[in-house]
Amino acid sequence: MPPARPLLCGFTRDALVGALAELGETRAYRATQLMEWIWKKRASDFEQMTNLPPALRHGLAERYSLCPLAVVDHSQSATGRTRKLLCRIQDDELVEMVLIPAAVGDAGTQSTRLTLCVSSQVGCAFGCKFCASGLHGLKRNLTTGEIIGQIFAAEREAGERVDNLVFMGMGEPLANTENLLPALRLITDPHALALSPRHITVSTSGNVPGLLKLANSGIPVRLAVSLHGATDEVRSRIMPVNRRWPLAELIPALETWQASSKHKITLEYILISGVNNAPQHAQELVSLAQRLRAKVNLIPYNPVQGLDWQRPSEDACRSFCRTLLSHHIPTTLRYEKGLDINAACGQLRLRHTS
Ligand code: SAH
Ligand code: SF4
Numbered sequence: 001m002p003p004a005r006p007l008l009c010g011f012t013r014d015a016l017v018g019a020l021a022e023l024g025e026t027r028a029y030r031a032t033q034l035m036e037w038i039w040k041k042r043a044s045d046f047e048q049m050t051n052l053p054p055a056l057r058h059g060l061a062e063r064y065s066l067c068p069l070a071v072v073d074h075s076q077s078a079t080g081r082t083r084k085l086l087c088r089i090q091d092d093e094l095v096e097m098v099l100i101p102a103a104v105g106d107a108g109t110q111s112t113r114l115t116l117c118v119s120s121q122v123g124c125a126f127g128c129k130f131c132a133s134g135l136h137g138l139k140r141n142l143t144t145g146e147i148i149g150q151i152f153a154a155e156r157e158a159g160e161r162v163d164n165l166v167f168m169g170m171g172e173p174l175a176n177t178e179n180l181l182p183a184l185r186l187i188t189d190p191h192a193l194a195l196s197p198r199h200i201t202v203s204t205s206g207n208v209p210g211l212l213k214l215a216n217s218g219i220p221v222r223l224a225v226s227l228h229g230a231t232d233e234v235r236s237r238i239m240p241v242n243r244r245w246p247l248a249e250l251i252p253a254l255e256t257w258q259a260s261s262k263h264k265i266t267l268e269y270i271l272i273s274g275v276n277n278a279p280q281h282a283q284e285l286v287s288l289a290q291r292l293r294a295k296v297n298l299i300p301y302n303p304v305q306g307l308d309w310q311r312p313s314e315d316a317c318r319s320f321c322r323t324l325l326s327h328h329i330p331t332t333l334r335y336e337k338g339l340d341i342n343a344a345c346g347q348l349r350l351r352h353t354s
Contacts, residue, residue, distance in 0.1 A: 008038055009152065013191065016035065020034065023063075034049070069088065069095075072088045087150065089146055098169065112163050112164035118151070118169050119147075119169030120172065120176050123137055124137075124172055130301065132304045141179055162195075164199045175207055184200065184217070201266070203225070203268065204226065223261065228270050269285060269299070270299050271311065272312070297332050298332065
């Protein structure tokens with residue numbers, strides 16, 4: 001395979017200035033024009049860039065790429081309009097995204113139109129026992145351009161712009177801060193993608209050093225933590241990451257985050273039958289959520305082919321939820337809209353690679 005061409009959607013303005021200079025173009029307004037084509041007009045072909053001289057367009061096309069991702073499969077849930085997209089990236093690896101249209105709120109309001117769930121890595125090294133993404137380990141990190149390229153590919157599929165972004169696809173975003181942080185800077189840059197940081201959520205399974213790097217970056221995104229257990233005993237049983245960074249390290253890091261963020265942390269909690277859904281587990285979760293002043297998202301486990309974990313009955317899930325609500329923890333019980341399309345992370349790719 002020929003070496004992959006760098007993706008311009010991952011370039012900062014300075015990097016674009018450098019790329020243009022290598023092609024003999026040193027006028028500053030050319031970088032502004034190029035940024036407008038990439039970010040504002042979402043150009044998918046250098047030939048569209050009609051205000052750039054043809055020689056410059058050709059020079060760019062020979063060295064760089066605009067459009068890295070080809071959607072190779074998509075499945076639509078029968079119930080909702082949730083759509084799962086499988087994309088092929090430059091070296092033929094596959095990544096997953098999920099498009100989620102806005103839910104209309106109680107008062108008929110909606111704060112977003114289209115949410116996109118993106119991947120941050122091909123596979124995942126963290127190997128949570130219930131998760132399809134971690135089954136075959138980590139293949140590689142996504143580059144900054146590939147992280148951002150998912151947004152452009154999804155928008156082309158959807159025919160509209162994404163205005164809410166969640167890093168809850170494949171991979172552990174905070175194990176790839178090297179490429180995640182530059183991507184977040186471009187996504188929130190008013191001269192680039194210009195998405196409001198409050199419409200971006202990064203989800204982590206508890207990568208403490210990554211969390212501190214994200215906090216130090218000062219990018220005011222929202223944080224979700226895949227907790228799934230409020231004690232080391234439960235977490236270590238299903239999440240090997242907890243042995244590396246147990247709650248005694250994770251909780252102080254979350255308190256540091258919480259103290260400097262305007263938003264509540266969201267604790268994601270998959271309900272797995274016989275593992276973490278007993279009344280005592282609910283009480284433990286209440287204590288931790290109170291300590292962190294966090295909100296909780298309960299997600300009944302989405303069974304994965306080849307894994308033995310089961311989701312609890314609907315009654316059991318509702319009763320767990322009631323315990324949290326009775327202690328005034330802001331809680332949602334989210335039956336995955338895309339259950340029939342393997343919407344939980346890593347499952348569509350699993351179908352293609354196994
Ligand atoms: N690695 C990060 C980002 C991925 S988010 C993290 O773990 O937070 C993907 C979310 O889907 C995580 O909360 C994960 O725990 C959850 N998940 C994985 N497999 C699932 C399944 N089979 N059913 C329901 N949720 C699942
Ligand atoms: Fe990785 Fe998150 Fe899946 Fe765990 S849940 S294996 S951290 S993607």
